[in-house]
Amino acid sequence: MFRESKQREAILRFVKGTSSHPTANHVHEEMRKEIPNISLGTVYRNLKLLKREGKISELDIADSKSRFDGNPHNHYHFRCERCGRVFDVDEPVNKEIDKRIARKTGFKVSHHILEFRGLCRDCQSSNE
Ligand SMILES: [Zn+2]
Numbered sequence: 001m002f003r004e005s006k007q008r009e010a011i012l013r014f015v016k017g018t019s020s021h022p023t024a025n026h027v028h029e030e031m032r033k034e035i036p037n038i039s040l041g042t043v044y045r046n047l048k049l050l051k052r053e054g055k056i057s058e059l060d061i062a063d064s065k066s067r068f069d070g071n072p073h074n075h076y077h078f079r080c081e082r083c084g085r086v087f088d089v090d091e092p093v094n095k096e097i098d099k100r101i102a103r104k105t106g107f108k109v110s111h112h113i114l115e116f117r118g119l120c121r122d123c124q125s126s127n128e
């Protein structure tokens with residue numbers, strides 16, 4: 001039997017090594033190749049733990065399934081409305097917005113989450 005920490009290591013390695021922002025289900029599928037008897041619950045618990053430890057992050061946009069991200073730092077995303085893939089957007093996080101909203105509203109803003117929507121390059125070219 002795989003020890004819990006070994007499992008966690010394997011999960012972390014996979015999430016860090018992919019840019020696909022996988023769902024827990026996807027991580028589970030991948031992990032089963034390595035650890036055939038691993039359960040979805042175990043994968044999910046470990047993903048949450050890695051997130052709490054600040055090693056990965058979670059894209060928690062309200063209407064969609066949680067995806068996990070090997071990059072624990074705030075960054076922007078693009079989600080394709082046709083194929084559902086999520087990409088990193090190489091654009092610095094604008095901290096000025098947080099300050100401006102805080103001034104306007106009196107709220108204490110910790111950060112903001114930004115996700116662009118539209119068609120990825122593959123989906124645009126399969127349009128024609
Ligand atoms: Zn697409």
Ligand SMILES: [Zn+2]
Binds near residue numbers: 021069088
């Ligand atoms: Zn990302």
